[in-house]
Structures are given as structure tokens and as C-alpha cells.
Amino acid sequence: MTLTSPIDRRNLLRGAALASGGMALAPLFPAWAKSGSHGLHSLAGQPGVLSGDNIEVSVGQSAFRLGKKTGHAYTINGTLPGPLIRLREGQNVKLVVRNTLDEDTSVHWHGMLLPFHMDGVPGVSYPGIGPGESFTYEFPMKQHGTYWYHSHSHMQEAMGMYGALIVDPVGKDPIAYDREHVLVLSDWSFAHAHVNFTKQKQKAGYFNKRKQTFAGLAKGEDQPLSERMMWGQMLMDPTDIADVTGAYYHYLINGHDSMGNWTGIFKPGERVRLRIINAAAMSNFNIRVPGLPMTIVAADGLPLSPVETDEFQIAVAETWDVVIEPKEAIPIAFIAESIDRSGQCRATLAPQMGMVAPIPPLRGRPLLTMKDMGMDHGSGGGDMAGMDHSKMTPEEMAAMDSAMGKMDHGSMNMRDPSVAPQVKMGPGVASLAPMPMDRNKERPTGLEKVPHRVLTLSQLRALEPNPDQRIPSREIDVHLTANMERYMWSMDGEKYSEKTEPLPFRHNERVRVNLINHTMMPHPIHLHGHFFEVVNGQKGQYPRKNVVNVLPGAKVTFDFTADAMGDWAFHCHMLMHMHAGMFRVVTVRHEEEGQ
Amino acid sequence: MNYSLLLPVAALFAAPAFAQSSHQGHDMPAEKAEPSASPPASDPHAGHDMSAADEPVTEQPALEAADPHAGHDMSAGEAETEDVGNVPAPAPPSDHAADAIFGSDVMARSRKELAYEVGGMGYSLVTIDLLEVGFQKGRESYRFEGEAFTGGNINRFGLKFEGEGAFGERIDDLELQALYSRAIAPYWNLQAGVRYDIKPDPSRTYLVAGVEGIAPYWFKVNAAGFVSNKGELRARLEASYDQRITQSLILQPRIEANIAFQNIRAIGVGSGLTDFEAGLRLRYEIEQEIAPYIGVEWRKQTDATARFSRAAGEDPETFSLVAGIRIWF
Numbered sequence: 024m025t026l027t028s029p030i031d032r033r034n035l036l037r038g039a040a041l042a043s044g045g046m047a048l049a050p051l052f053p054a055w056a057k058s059g060s061h062g063l064h065s066l067a068g069q070p071g072v073l074s075g076d077n078i079e080v081s082v083g084q085s086a087f088r089l090g091k092k093t094g095h096a097y098t099i100n101g102t103l104p105g106p107l108i109r110l111r112e113g114q115n116v117k118l119v120v121r122n123t124l125d126e127d128t129s130v131h132w133h134g135m136l137l138p139f140h141m142d143g144v145p146g147v148s149y150p151g152i153g154p155g156e157s158f159t160y161e162f163p164m165k166q167h168g169t170y171w172y173h174s175h176s177h178m179q180e181a182m183g184m185y186g187a188l189i190v191d192p193v194g195k196d197p198i199a200y201d202r203e204h205v206l207v208l209s210d211w212s213f214a215h216a217h218v219n220f221t222k223q224k225q226k227a228g229y230f231n232k233r234k235q236t237f238a239g240l241a242k243g244e245d246q247p248l249s250e251r252m253m254w255g256q257m258l259m260d261p262t263d264i265a266d267v268t269g270a271y272y273h274y275l276i277n278g279h280d281s282m283g284n285w286t287g288i289f290k291p292g293e294r295v296r297l298r299i300i301n302a303a304a305m306s307n308f309n310i311r312v313p314g315l316p317m318t319i320v321a322a323d324g325l326p327l328s329p330v331e332t333d334e335f336q337i338a339v340a341e342t343w344d345v346v347i348e349p350k351e352a353i354p355i356a357f358i359a360e361s362i363d364r365s366g367q368c369r370a371t372l373a374p375q376m377g378m379v380a381p382i383p384p385l386r387g388r389p390l391l392t393m394k395d396m397g398m399d400h401g402s403g404g405g406d407m408a409g410m411d412h413s414k415m416t417p418e419e420m421a422a423m424d425s426a427m428g429k430m431d432h433g434s435m436n437m438r439d440p441s442v443a444p445q446v447k448m449g450p451g452v453a454s455l456a457p458m459p460m461d462r463n464k465e466r467p468t469g470l471e472k473v474p475h476r477v478l479t480l481s482q483l484r485a486l487e488p489n490p491d492q493r494i495p496s497r498e499i500d501v502h503l504t505a506n507m508e509r510y511m512w513s514m515d516g517e518k519y520s521e522k523t524e525p526l527p528f529r530h531n532e533r534v535r536v537n538l539i540n541h542t543m544m545p546h547p548i549h550l551h552g553h554f555f556e557v558v559n560g561q562k563g564q565y566p567r568k569n570v571v572n573v574l575p576g577a578k579v580t581f582d583f584t585a586d587a588m589g590d591w592a593f594h595c596h597m598l599m600h601m602h603a604g605m606f607r608v609v610t611v612r613h614e615e616e617g618q
Numbered sequence: 619m620n621y622s623l624l625l626p627v628a629a630l631f632a633a634p635a636f637a638q639s640s641h642q643g644h645d646m647p648a649e650k651a652e653p654s655a656s657p658p659a660s661d662p663h664a665g666h667d668m669s670a671a672d673e674p675v676t677e678q679p680a681l682e683a684a685d686p687h688a689g690h691d692m693s694a695g696e697a698e699t700e701d702v703g704n705v706p707a708p709a710p711p712s713d714h715a716a717d718a719i720f721g722s723d724v725m726a727r728s729r730k731e732l733a734y735e736v737g738g739m740g741y742s743l744v745t746i747d748l749l750e751v752g753f754q755k756g757r758e759s760y761r762f763e764g765e766a767f768t769g770g771n772i773n774r775f776g777l778k779f780e781g782e783g784a785f786g787e788r789i790d791d792l793e794l795q796a797l798y799s800r801a802i803a804p805y806w807n808l809q810a811g812v813r814y815d816i817k818p819d820p821s822r823t824y825l826v827a828g829v830e831g832i833a834p835y836w837f838k839v840n841a842a843g844f845v846s847n848k849g850e851l852r853a854r855l856e857a858s859y860d861q862r863i864t865q866s867l868i869l870q871p872r873i874e875a876n877i878a879f880q881n882i883r884a885i886g887v888g889s890g891l892t893d894f895e896a897g898l899r900l901r902y903e904i905e906q907e908i909a910p911y912i913g914v915e916w917r918k919q920t921d922a923t924a925r926f927s928r929a930a931g932e933d934p935e936t937f938s939l940v941a942g943i944r945i946w947f
Binding site for chain 2: 127140147149176177221237256258452454520535602606614
């Protein structure tokens with residue numbers, strides 16, 4: 024296929040019209056994200072698919088319509104999602120971003136290996152793009168795979184400013200497929216992202232409309248009274264799984280909700296590659312294609328040894344490539360379900376338009392467990408994956424009760440500073456996990472009991488041997504800390520606003536980083552400008568990622584080679600967590616430099 | 619924390635973590651028994667050869683790549699948890715990489731904005747907890763109580779206000795507090811400032827010091843002491859609890875006790891427990907921000923205060939039916 028389409032002038036004009044005339048009504052989906060797509064091969068040269076060496080896009084405001092409601096969106100070329108940028112490994116690209124907003128903006132090329140000043144993070148890589156200004160990014164494509172791009176300013180990403188970035192390999196694709204579809208997942212709120220953030224600050228648990236109630240207790244639902252008392256004593260809420268929930272979010276696939284039913288076409292017998300990008304602000308999703316196994320073939324852009332599974336969790340900002348092989352001419356549902364199961368989005372894959380895959384009922388709301396506090400009393404690492412968290416044996420419960428009984432809130436059991444001496448203790452650190460553990464072999468939150476296969480982090484194995492297999496010369500801990508009641512999020516107990524000093528690395532130094540989650544929320548931690556190897560037991564072929572989801576109460580270790588000079592952002596990709604302060608700058612320098 | 623109980627558990631999960639990381643058969647120093655909070659005193663695997671047989675069984679082995687090490691040379695140097703060096707971290711640089719490209723003035727401004735946006739923003743909240751009418755025997759009254767604050771996570775400035783009276787009469791009580799509030803613990807704020815009672819007459823000004831926060835089991839608590847410009851000492855304790863019946867229907871028990879450490883006859887306050895009130899309000903959150911409620915409240919003055927009231931022809935004990943609305947924004 025040819026990938027040399029000119030700049031999409033129509034979209035550019037639309038962007039200009041928006042800039043001058045304020046908001047236009049009901050923007051169209053970009054062609055690539057329209058329902059009824061025959062796949063990427065059919066889209067080359069279509070409006071909304073941008074390729075070539077010179078690409079220009081425009082950032083503006085648009086009215087985004089969903090069902091009967093219209094909301095205010097930040098868009099790239101006037102569409103939500105933004106245009107699909109399709110490039111080729113080895114090419115140089117010049118990307119001009121014009122800002123027609125009356126506020127600053129930025130575009131970050133998520134997962135791309137590029138010079139630091141092209142990374143697009145205001146205050147770290149560059150000053151951002153002011154109102155009416157343009158910025159020209161220029162960098163070579165040093166990799167191939169499924170990536171994306173998004174604003175790194177003012178939570179504009181939460182309001183629609185994201186799109187897919189696909190890089191084709193220069194040689195043969197290590198992943199064999201007959202057809203490919205891009206699925207951009209997101210969470211849409213009709214309220215402004217800053218309003219939502221303020222609500223979180225004003226009232227903890229504001230968006231959670233499925234808290235435990237007396238009515239539930241009377242019906243025998245959720246935790247029994249004794250456990251509720253125990254959690255209440257610790258001021259922990261086991262239903263606090265997603266900060267913002269389906270009660271407020273509309274979950275989207277390529278800008279369509281379940282009713283919009285984005286549909287991708289396939290022919291029975293084809294190997295269909297799904298490039299799945301989680302562009303959501305705050306939502307991790309459970310992904311499944313009921314009735315068909317999925318073969319996981321790539322994560323965060325890089326190929327993996329294929330693993331077959333039935334369900335997996337995609338954290339915010341991750342990209343996953345999966346291959347499915349539908350044999351029959353029937354519609355297949357693609358389900359992205361928020362991990363707290365407060366909502367979901369259905370797309371359809373079908374042999375022809377007009378076929379609609381059924382929407383499965385939402386499964387029951389999961390509950391967090393003691394393990395999510397990093398104080399598990401279970402049976403030990405190896406067996407954890409199969410362990411049924413919510414149905415503990417009476418002995419286990421007794422052990423837990425006894426431990427809890429002896430635990431006096433005031434005695435700092437859940438806040439013993441000696442477990443993490445480098446954490447700056449203060450009101451922003453409500454708890455420290457007494458025993459954070461390796462949960463790589465465990466199924467992620469809520470999928471412990473589903474009656475089919477679920478992908479675990481330990482199953483991921485890079486297709487190629489890791490390029491740098493040196494033993495790390497040093498090791499650092501990064502503690503993920505929070506006070507959920509005050510909605511404070513930080514690293515090592517300090518918000519970025521309190522700790523702007525960077526984490527320093529020597530150029531080409533190999534370092535081990537331990538991410539330790541002391542909070543009851545998962546944190547998809549993203550390192551800019553690098554891939555890291557997640558230390559998951561697949562030695563020599565560790566999966567190479569740029570986002571790793573750290574489960575509550577868990578410790579995740581990655582090794583990385585600090586081979587990209589300059590300053591880089593390093594943060595939780597849950598946008599509100601980042602906005603609240605869970606963010607650091609990582610700097611890579613020659614030893615003697617800048618001291 | 620009781621470690622004696624947790625230690626065996628720590629050892630339990632430390633062991634497989636060791637096994638998992640030992641593919642090349644070499645010794646593992648015991649001090650690497652992370653991530654236990656308190657490393658087990660004697661590790662069963664310390665100092666001996668860990669063979670691949672110790673590798674824990676994965677829940678679902680990868681369909682292919684049964685041997686995770688196939689085709690790959692596992693030299694003794696490649697370890698998962700052992701052998702990681704302890705080279706010290708480099709000193710953080712004092713400059714910023716982007717300054718050289720975009721200029722240090724521009725970048726300094728941009729960094730400041732980033733710090734503001736990433737953790738530096740404040741917020742404000744106005745809560746009117748009580749805005750209600752009360753029905754007693756032969757009397758209809760009104761009452762309001764709330765607060766407003768603005769600031770960050772740690773430091774805030776706020777106002778508290780409350781007042782009450784009977785319809786058709788002059789207001790009985792009207793109190794304002796201006797407070798500085800500082801977070802001193804995850805769930806507790808220390809507060810200090812000034813209280814001014816416009817009513818009752820004669821008005822009083824007090825210095826205020828108190829704590830406000832959330833106690834275990836989610837009790838909302840506020841305790842404050844007051845010293846008046848006439849040297850009088852008073853105290854107040856308030857506590858409430860939100861019991862969710864359903865997601866929108868919430869039952870709130872609420873108590874308040876006021877204490878005086880001397881008689882203040884001019885305003886009818888007697889030494890001791892001056893008054894105690896207990897209320898039960900059932901609210902329905904139309905939106906979380908807007909919740910009408912109905913409830914009951916019992917209030918009793920005691921000791922000297924009760925005598926003062928009786929002398930003034932007032933009933934020291936009242937029972938009210940209340941209806942009102944709770945609002946925050």
C-alpha cells in the first residue's frame with residue numbers, strides 16, 4: 024500500500040474555521056474512525072489519515088456529540104479521536120502543530136524514541152505551544168508498532184485530544200495478519216476535566232456511585248459487617264477501584280459509545296490484528312472478545328512472543344496488539360469494560376455492516392481486598408494467581424481478623440515509616456503498605472475469579488532477546504503514595520510541585536527501578552523517551568514497555584538503560600493522579616555534565 | 619504493628635520470590651530478601667543453590683515458549699534479584715536540558731506553570747450543612763450552619779458560620795469564625811483563628827483553637843476551645859456520621875456538646891456542660907451537591923445554663939422536627 028498522502032487540507036480548513044468561528048457543531052469522526060471500516064489498508068490517503076514526511080495538524084475546540092448530548096472537546100484537526108498518523112520506520116517526519124486555542128497546548132508522541140526536546144512535555148522538554156503559535160517537531164522513526172499521541176497540557180487529553188500513531192516496519196512485520204483495525208479507547212465526560220478534578224478534591228469518592236450501603240448489607244451483598252467495620256476502622260473503601268466511574272463517564276471506542284457501535288469489517292478465516300490504544304484519562308479496561316480467544320502479539324508497540332488468552336486488562340496509556348481469527352460469518356463483540364465494572368463499551372467486528380454484536384450484561388462490581396493494602400495473609404507468591412481473594416477460608420479470615428484486631432490505627436501499622444524510609448511522611452501519605460509484594464503472576468483487580476484465561480504480567484515475553492542484558496549497576500525505589508481522602512497523589516510522599524529536582528541517571532547507565540504502590544489504586548507508570556524491561560521472570564526476554572501498571576499493594580521492578588540524553592517526564596498516566604502531583608522529571612546526562 | 623504475627627507470612631512470600639529469580643544456580647545473599655518490611659531472620663534459601671525446580675508454577679503457562687530460556691544463553695551474571703550493583707546515584711544536575719535549546723527564561727516560566735499544574739493547584743469548597751426550619755411545641759424556628767474555605771492540601775483559610783432564631787423574633791445566635799487551617803495528619807487539620815458572636819447580646823470575640831478531621835470508622839469530628847475577650851473559657855465538640863442507606867439516601871446522626879468553664883450570666887451560659895444536642899437527619903441527594911432532608915433534634919441545657927433559661931421563662935429542653943436542605947459547591 025502507498026502511504027504518501029498529502030496533508031489533510033480539508034481537516035486543516037475545518038480547524039481554521041473552528042478557530043475563527045468558535046465551536047462548530049457535531050464534528051465528524053475522522054474517516055479512519057468511522058463505523059464500517061474495512062481496516063487500515065482501505066484507509067490510506069483518506070481524510071484523517073496522515074502520512075508522509077511533512078504533516079501539519081491543528082489544535083482547536085469542537086463540539087462533540089454523543090447521543091443527544093453535545094459537549095465541549097479539545098480536538099486535533101477537529102475530530103475525536105484525532106487523525107491517524109501513519110509513518111514508516113526509518114523515515115524522518117516533520118510534524119507541525121498549530122495551536123488555535125486561546126490557551127497553551129502541546130502534543131506528546133507517546134512511546135516514541137526521539138530527541139528529548141521533541142517529546143512534547145511543557146516545562147520539561149520544551150515550553151509548550153502558545154495560543155496562535157506553531158511548533159515543528161522533527162524526528163526519525165527508530166521503531167515500528169502501535170503508538171499514540173496526546174496533549175500534555177491542562178488535562179486537554181481528557182477532553183478529546185488524542186489520536187493513534189502507527190509506524191510500519193521497514194522490513195517484514197514480525198506479526199502476521201490479513202487485516203488490521205485500530206481501536207482507540209477513551210472515557211468521555213460532559214463536564215470539564217478541571218471541574219471533575221475539583222469535585223474529587225472537594226469530596227472523596229465523588230464519582231463512586233456504588234459504595235457499600237446499609238441496603239446492601241441487609242441483602243447480604245458485599246462485605247459482611249465485621250469486614251466493613253475493619254475497613255472502616257482503617258478509613259479504607261473497598262469499592263474505590265476507579266476514581267471516575269461509568270456513572271459519569273461514557274466509554275468510547277474510536278469516538279463511539281455502545282449505541283454508536285463502531286463496526287470493523289473482517290472476512291471469516293482472516294487473521295485480524297487489533298491495535299488497541301487506551302487513550303482514556305482515568306479508566307483501565309478489561310478487554311475481551313466473547314467467544315474467541317485473543318493472541319497477544321505486542322505491548323506498547325513492541326512485539327511479544329504470542330500468548331493466547333481470553334481476557335486482559337489494558338491500563339491507561341498502554342497499547343496492545345492482539346490477533347483474532349474469526350472463522351464464522353457472525354458479528355463478534357469487542358468489549359472494553361471499566362475495571363470497576365461501572366460501565367463498558369461495545370464495538371462490533373462483523374463480516375458486513377448492519378450486523379450488531381450483543382452487549383453482554385455488566386459483571387458484578389469487584390471489591391478490593393487486604394492484599395490491595397499490601398498486607399496479604401494469603402498463601403504465598405506462587406499460588407497467589409489462583410487464589411480466590413474474596414472467598415477466603417475461615418482460617419484465613421480468622422488470621423486476618425486476629426491481625427487486624429491487634430492492629431491499632433494509631434500505632435501506625437499501616438503507616439510505619441520504617442517500611443519506606445525515603446518517603447517524606449506528611450498528610451499526603453495516608454498509608455504505607457507493610458508488605459508490598461510481587462503480583463506479576465496474579466490476575467489483575469476484578470478478574471481473579473472469571474472462568475477463563477486472564478493474561479498476567481508474568482506471561483509477557485519479548486519476541487527478541489533484550490538488547491542490553493547488563494546487570495543493573497544500581498537500584499532505586501520509587502514509592503507511589505497517596506491520601507485518597509484529600510485526593511493527594513505523589514511519589515515518595517512529595518508532589519511534583521514540592522519536589523521538582525530530577526531523578527538523575529548517567530548516560531547509558533543500567534538501573535533497576537522498583538515501583539512500590541502504597542495506595543489502593545493501580546498506577547500505570549510511564550517513562551518518557553525509553554523502553555524499560557519489566558523484570559517478570561522472563562529473563563533475557565523481559566517484555567519491553569513504556570507504561571507498566573502497578574497493582575495496589577504491589578511492587579513492580581523494571582530495568583532500563585538510560586540511553587536517551589536529556590530531561591524526561593516520568594509519571595502516573597492516570598491523568599488526575601498526575602495532575603495531583605504523581606510526577607517526576609528523569610534526567611539522563613554524562614556524568615560530568617551540568618553539575 | 620505486630621511483627622511477630624506477620625513475620626512467618628513475610629517469609630512465606632519471600633521464598634517463592636527467591637525461587638522465581640534463580641535461574642542460573644548461584645548463591646543469593648540473604649539480605650536481598652526484599653520486599654519484606656522486616657526480612658525474615660533465617661531464610662530457608664539463603665546461601666544454597668536454587669535450582670529451576672523451585673520455580674513456582676504459573677497459573678497458565680504461556681502457550682508457546684514453554685521454556686522461557688530457550689535459545690538464550692543464561693550466563694551466571696544475569697540475575698534477576700541478585701548481583702545488582704550499588705554504585706551511588708549521580709548528583710542531580712543543576713541545570714535543565716531544555717534551557718540550552720529554548721532559553722532559560724522561557725523554560726523557567728514553563729517549569730513554574732508545570733509545577734502549578736502538577737500538584738500546585740488549590741481549590742475551594744462552600745458547604746451549607748444545615749439550612750432548616752424547626753417545629754417545636756408552639757414555636758417555629760430556623761437554623762443554618764456551614765463553612766467555606768479556600769487553599770491547598772495543607773494550608774487553607776476558611777470561614778465558619780452558624781445562626782438560629784425563631785420566626786417573627788430577632789435572631790438568637792449568630793456566630794462567625796475566621797480560621798487558618800493546616801493539615802497535620804492524613805485525616806486531621808489543626809485550626810486557629812477568631813470567633814465573633816454577633817448574637818447573643820452582648821457580643822463576644824473569642825480566640826479559637828481546634829482540630830477537625832475524620833476519626834476511624836468515618837466519624838467526622840470537630841473539637842474546639844474558645845477564649846473570649848473577657849477571659850472566659852469555652853469548648854465545643856461536634857461529631858457526625860453518614861450512614862448510607864442507598865447510594866442517594868443517607869442517614870446522619872449528629873451530636874454537639876458545649877462546655878463552659880465558668881458562668882457567663884450576661885449571655886445565659888452556665889458553668890459545666892451548657893447544652894447537648896442530638897439529631898438524626900435523613901437526606902436524599904438529588905445531586906450530591908443538593909440534598910433535602912428531614913429529621914428530628916433533641917436539645918437539652920443542663921446545670922446552671924438550664925437554671926438561667928428557666929429563670930428567663932424558656933424551656934431548657936426542646937424537641938424539634940426539622941426539614942431543610944444541604945448544599946455544597
